[in-house]
Amino acid sequence: MTEKTLTMLNRHRKMKEKIEENPFITDEELASFFEVSIHTIRADRKKIGIPEVRKRTKDVAVTLFGQAKTLNAAEQIGELLEVDLDREGLSLLDTTEEMGIGQTKIVRGHVLFAQANSLANTIVDADVALTGAAQIRFTAPVRVGERVLAKARVVKSKGRKKEVEIIMKTKRGLVFQGMFEVYCLDFNMAGKLQILKSTELQGGEE
Amino acid sequence: MTEKTLTMLNRHRKMKEKIEENPFITDEELASFFEVSIHTIRADRKKIGIPEVRKRTKDVAVTLFGQAKTLNAAEQIGELLEVDLDREGLSLLDTTEEMGIGQTKIVRGHVLFAQANSLANTIVDADVALTGAAQIRFTAPVRVGERVLAKARVVKSKGRKKEVEIIMKTKRGLVFQGMFEVYCLDFNMAGKLQILKSTELQGGEE
DNA sequence: CTAATAATATGACCTAGTAATATTATAATT
DNA sequence: AATTATAATATTACTAGGTCATATTATTAG
Numbered sequence: 001m002t003e004k005t006l007t008m009l010n011r012h013r014k015m016k017e018k019i020e021e022n023p024f025i026t027d028e029e030l031a032s033f034f035e036v037s038i039h040t041i042r043a044d045r046k047k048i049g050i051p052e053v054r055k056r057t058k059d060v061a062v063t064l065f066g067q068a069k070t071l072n073a074a075e076q077i078g079e080l081l082e083v084d085l086d087r088e089g090l091s092l093l094d095t096t097e098e099m100g101i102g103q104t105k106i107v108r109g110h111v112l113f114a115q116a117n118s119l120a121n122t123i124v125d126a127d128v129a130l131t132g133a134a135q136i137r138f139t140a141p142v143r144v145g146e147r148v149l150a151k152a153r154v155v156k157s158k159g160r161k162k163e164v165e166i167i168m169k170t171k172r173g174l175v176f177q178g179m180f181e182v183y184c185l186d187f188n189m190a191g192k193l194q195i196l197k198s199t200e201l202q203g204g205e206e
Numbered sequence: 207m208t209e210k211t212l213t214m215l216n217r218h219r220k221m222k223e224k225i226e227e228n229p230f231i232t233d234e235e236l237a238s239f240f241e242v243s244i245h246t247i248r249a250d251r252k253k254i255g256i257p258e259v260r261k262r263t264k265d266v267a268v269t270l271f272g273q274a275k276t277l278n279a280a281e282q283i284g285e286l287l288e289v290d291l292d293r294e295g296l297s298l299l300d301t302t303e304e305m306g307i308g309q310t311k312i313v314r315g316h317v318l319f320a321q322a323n324s325l326a327n328t329i330v331d332a333d334v335a336l337t338g339a340a341q342i343r344f345t346a347p348v349r350v351g352e353r354v355l356a357k358a359r360v361v362k363s364k365g366r367k368k369e370v371e372i373i374m375k376t377k378r379g380l381v382f383q384g385m386f387e388v389y390c391l392d393f394n395m396a397g398k399l400q401i402l403k404s405t406e407l408q409g410g411e412e
Numbered sequence: 413c414t415a416a417t418a419a420t421a422t423g424a425c426c427t428a429g430t431a432a433t434a435t436t437a438t439a440a441t442t
Numbered sequence: 443a444a445t446t447a448t449a450a451t452a453t454t455a456c457t458a459g460g461t462c463a464t465a466t467t468a469t470t471a472g
Contacts, residue, residue, distance in 0.1 A: 252462095260460075
């Protein structure tokens with residue numbers, strides 16, 4: 001009893017690892033890996049509550065698909081609370097563990113910059129906004145889990161160039177100050193600069 | 207002929223979008239959405255070369271699973287090519303469509319900032335590096351698809367504070383210049399500032 | 413009217429399973 | 443040695459979400 005039980009428990013443990021490192025492995029592959037029948041694998045999975053490959057695959061896909069926005073695609077980092085075009089705006093970001101630096105619980109600078117930058121680009125009234133330059137200062141570290149409120153204010157507007165001041169706070173105080181120079185283009189201008197996708201014509205903004 | 211062909215082509219176009227925005231939709235759901243039979247959907251998919259849900263789901267999962275680091279946690283934006291601690295470093299970023307601003311083919315400023323920032327934090331010799339401030343300038347827009355080379359150079363080092371100059375180029379020329387003030391902490395110091403995760407002690411760096 | 417295309421249908425097959433039940437092998441206890 | 447428990451394997455029926463090939467029925471343009 002003991003021996004068999006041991007090999008089984010051992011297999012369970014290894015199986016968990018195996019599936020964790022490659023969630024796309026099928027029962028058949030697991031069966032040949034562990035040199036047991038496919039039925040054993042299925043019984044095992046059921047015991048330890050691991051769903052079938054397709055479920056696992058879909059879970060991975062849905063989770064990552066949902067998170068894919070976090071930094072990369074990220075039309076907007078943080079949630080827009082208020083936008084008064086060419087005047088001011090507010091955005092809120094709930095920081096999460098993934099935004100931390102390695103083993104520290106400090107949020108990466110570029111995450112905060114991204115929130116500031118997207119807010120700066122959003123509050124200007126333009127079809128297309130491009131950041132030209134910025135002077136920024138991280139005045140205090142932000143801890144993972146803290147909620148960051150960004151306040152934007154358009155302080156100067158001179159033709160296409162607008163200056164946006166951003167300050168960001170957590171409940172503990174000021175964490176970021178920055179001045180962004182944003183260039184505002186309309187679709188016409190953007191078209192001339194050949195920066196629009198050829199397939200698209202009009203539609204949204206930012 | 208023309209009318210039907212048109213509705214079909216129209217359906218094909220919408221179907222592509224539909225599947226792009228939700229790759230997990232089944233033929234059945236598509237059929238009821240477009241109010242055609244499931245067979246039509248399958249014929250359509252075959253014509254335009256879109257695989258079945260499970261294949262799509264798996265593709266999403268595999269792609270994002272592999273890239274999980276890039277997207278989400280984003281320890282490092284861009285690929286490190288060379289690091290000479292406290293002296294200089296190089297990183298390369300292949301820009302993709304998701305990094306673009308809305309309908310333009312211009313890469314978002316904060317994506318470039320993230321590449322610069324992560325390089326600046328990587329080349330300093332410290333257990334934990336925190337960006338304190340930065341003056342940056344986006345000298346030319348980067349088009350989606352372009353490859354961005356970032357060069358970092360430590361120009362000043364005064365106690366914990368180091369200054370890192372970053373310039374970034376595409377094949378078309380300079381696109382970004384920046385000066386980063388980076389604060390370097392060792393684990394001891396980081397511990398005192400209570401910015402380490404309680405569960406972890408040592409391990410990596412940056 | 414006819415030929416072409418679109419839409420729908422049918423039937424056989426596939427993968428990677430679930431679920432329930434039965435059988436065989438092995439090992440531990442009494 | 444016989445009993446009992448567990449592990450492993452097998453069997454059968456069923457499922458979702460398809461593929462693939464081959465019809466059949468509308469619609470419509472020439």
